[in-house]
Amino acid sequence: MAKFILVTNCCPPAKRKCLHVALEQAALKGHMQIVRLLVRHGGDIDRSDEFLDPPIFAAIRGRCMPVIQYFVSFGANMEVRNKRGWTPLMLAARIGGEKMVDCLLNAGADVHATATGEKTAWSIAYERGHKAICKRISDAMGRNLDK
Structure with a gap:
């Protein structure tokens, strides 16, 4: 093709x-x-x-x-949006892909970005029970307080 x-x-x-x-x-x-x-x-x-x-x-x-x-x-x-208004980091957080989340965070994905309903990558991971991802995003939030 x-x-x-x-x-x-x-x-x-x-x-x-x-x-x-x-x-x-x-x-x-x-x-x-x-x-x-x-x-x-x-x-x-x-x-x-x-x-x-x-x-x-x-x-x-x-x-x-x-x-x-x-x-x-x-x-x-890293801030491109899909039809739902999500960033790549939000989707990776929902899926539960720790390596994907790490890769996107290292590439500078905005941990403070919000989608419809004020959801963030952290809140999406939390809703899905992905504790390790919540921790990674929380750690990144601490490093990016200036945003």
Whole structure:
């Protein structure tokens, strides 16, 4: 599919949409080679639209640490929002991925960001019973009191 998208001669808006869908699916499934190929050929790691979340959310849902780390190293926006108004850190906190949370915190994710209903990554982790993640976020809050 990725090769087809890259060689197809279609209008730029349609090609961007196809790249976004393919990148989202590759990120979800952890297909690192395809993710790299699509990004190299114009796949936008921060793009979202009315139907799809930014690709980092797919990588988090798929618990694909190598893809998450790749997006982070490539400069993914840590404050990008999904359709629910959540940041990547909020989704990782909900899922309970300690390594994902650590990676996002180390990349500078805002621990004070709020979503609809004034939820933070900490409150989302607390609701789900993820005590270790609550601790990590609390520790990061202490380091980021200036925000």
